[in-house]
Amino acid sequence: MSAPFAFVPRSVKKSGASNTNAVAGPSGSRAPAPLPTVQPTVTAYNDRGEGKMPENTTSRAFPHTEDLSTLVLLALSDYSIWLNADLRRALDETCINGDEDAGFLPLSYLVNRRPLRDALTEDISEAMIIKALRQHAAESIEVRMRMVALPTASWNSYTRRAEREAGGYEVRRTDWKELRDASWSRLSHSEWDARIVYIENIPPTYRSVPGIARFTQALLSQLRDDAGSIQHITLPPHHLDGPHNLPKCKGFALVTLSHLKDCEVLLARWPWRQRAGGLSDDMPTSEKDAVRYGLRTLSKERWDKLNEQYLTYQATLIEQTVSSNETSNSFDDILHQTNDVPPPRTNGKTALDKSGKSGEPAFRLPPTRATTLSSPYPVDCLVFVRKLHSGTNKTTIRTLLSRALHSIDSGSKLDGIDYVDFSKGMDSCYLRLASPSSATQLVAYFQENRVVQAHGLDDEGRAAEPGDDNAPLELELMQGKKEDLYWEKVPEKVRRQAVAKVAGQASAQNGVSNVQGKKRKHSA
Template identity: 40%
Template sequence: MFPFIPRKVSRPTKASISQQQPHPAVAQKEPAEMQRVNELSVAADTKGKGKATKSDLAEEDYAILTILSLSEHALWADPELRRTMDFNAEGYIPLSYLLHHSPYLSKLSPLPSEVSLVKAIRAHAGDHLDVRVLVSAPSRAPWYGRTAVKEDSGGFEVRRKSEGCPVHVVENWSRHDWDARTIYMECIPPHHRSIPGIWRLTRTLLSSSSPSTWAVQVITLPPHHQDKETDQPKCKGFALVTFAELEDVTYILGHWPWDRQPAGQDLDGEEAFKYGFRTLSKPKWQALNEEYLSYRKRLLEEIAENEDEEVPTPRETHAEREPTPQQDGPDTSHPALPNVTLSSPYPPGCLVFVRNVHPETNKTTLRTLFSQAYVLDSVSLEAGADALDYVDFNKGMDTCYLRLATPQHAQILVDYLQSNRKKQTSGLDSKGAEAPPADKKSFAAELVEGTREELYWAKVPEKVRRQAVEKALARSSSDSWSELPAKAVALHGAPDSGERKRKRKRRKRDA
């Protein structure tokens, strides 16, 4: 016999997912079951240093994820889940197993406790799921000693109630049958862009046809082409939804077609209509997806070909060229550098675009690598890094923008990268390989001017632009940095034409 535990009789009941009253057999709890829940609740609250990590999901979201974890499609796709259900004569599944093997629950961070799932199921899915407590037997160690037989540790078990399509019928279905029941949803409203949110939105759109709770079988979030296998897919406004009945598929495709008409929408779909919600069958979506992938591949190949044609050939070094007599007129090897004034909206001529950087590199490595263009006899590495104002680089890209302190620094960097064929061998390569492999392209730099330069600086905050203009004015007026273009010749292998530093004579000591 279990001890009697008092409880309140008049407790406010929460509305279930289907807006129905909970089943009496589920709403009432046995005294031993209440004691088990209280003990686990106290253990969960007092564990650790008293700090609990709260999840962003509500109880209703946990209930929805549990329903999707026990759908007909989940049982069809996971043979191990079916064997676990068949192992129990009454069809119960350990909640701990579902928590660690479900594609919906196992990817939550932090992982919810069994107690929180039990509360969510009983509060919002009591009409569709049945939960019971598995009381553990007392330990036999004090009487018989420790044995190799694993004792039952107790816990919670959950099962489906008799509702929806029979499982034995679904077992004979093929993937083609499920694809026929799958649709593609696009332009999902922002506050519904999650798996529980898509489930609620679909239920709202199907409210006129009075669907069952098991109408939605699977919700899949297609990953981005740059996502890794270990990344958790996030809803970007589109998803694939699989239904249990073909009638629901026909209803959604008929009321929310791909080419929508602006009139004739009901109040239930007012929110979806506001954001341009539309649907498409999975076969048509797959055809459009293949067309998009082929177009994207062809476009990338054309861009790569154009980049190869636009990359300037490296100029010969000063040591390989024949000496030419000095001209009395102004130097015309480079165009006149733009003038920076205090009223300039941005520092002109200070932006350099670089291609063929390593996708796995970072801003610190690129700053160190490109600062080598300013390592001269009278300029230290710190001064070179200071000349590089900002590295605009995003992880995974093979291009970057460099903001230089003055137009002189920008021109020196472009000349340096054109005369020195270098390539990053790895993401952390801060020196660059002098002779890159044949399958890797060297850096290609160009000075950004004109409309491209204006469009780039228009996206930069005004405060940052003003600071860049002030820095360019200060550096241009500095005597130490104004000589950098003349000193850049020594960087490309030519001997310095200036006088060498004279050796300091030692003072003779008096005998």
């Protein structure tokens, strides 16, 4: 009797080699071979940002699941309901059909409004938000799904709006029955303002609306067992932000709390002027971060007063900067006090030729202040130049003005100009001089000699003549507030280097003077 299935010997291959042929089924058909694994394509980007951007990219980071639940809690907080008349009206309309539907709002209603609208990306679905609520806020928010059958007429014209509004998820607060008679509904604006705390130096990990809420809630829970919930987060806008710019956390925020006692304990634990103490191993993570980054708080009333004082001071400072003359003494007075020192001369051909005869004393004016290594910036070393040719460049400006310095003191081997702060196409620039004496001499020289830059590449200049189309150069020594405002915009590293250069040059000049004095004394 023959066996129903004949034994067919097969070649035994080495382990690790796979058989690519599919095994035939009972019907004789072959099973489809497995599809090859497709690796995701990763686009590389260089430093200049070249390369194709991947699809579905967003500028905002994907929020954590706990952040999603926090945003919904903020959207349905006591303060949000008190502040938003549209939200109150929507909640009142839900009570028409009885307790079964009372308090339930479509989740899409909240998603299309702040704070969820500003924080969510297109990749986040309502199902993800519902999952986060069930995981992190089940005690505070009820969730249900509402199924609605679409009419037959709409099957052929199924719009995106119908898909969004037909059924979906609905949410409501678990204490919805207490909303009508809640005490917070009768609070005034001033009473809510008393519950607002300004916090500063927020750790970078929490610099988002839900992050600040969770961070503040964690700090309050360590101070009070019956601490209330966070009601609202406000990110003060920057003065350069446009009306449609999304608010961004810059390390500070205004936090609205539930109770006055919450504000008191938070202000006492994290005062404005005193540090909250050192780190310890038994501290919670949120408290460690607060101590490490120097968290401090201020009441809303005190913050408003300081903000008003700052705006007043800013307006006064701008007005003084525009209207005041920053130089303590005019250069005419300085020249009048130094009549024994003759100014440089011109020979009629060019205004920047070497002046005077051999042995004639150089034109020098003493600086008014000294620069030390502890100075915030080089003092009296900044000059503002006007009436340059609009087609000039940095190299031409440096050569033109260096000729003037060389004509004043031909024996100096130092480059008097440290840096030319110039933007192409402008008719003015700032000069950072290597010493206060160079700045004073340069300004005094151009007050005595009316020099014109005839064209953009004119690095010699010529004496101004009556009827000239081009105006003579004007130089001003920047002092006082003008000097402060300029150096505030210069990076700290550059300021330190400029201070070290000026202070080192002054020390070198003093050393040379001392050596020369000793030589004269020894020869005598």
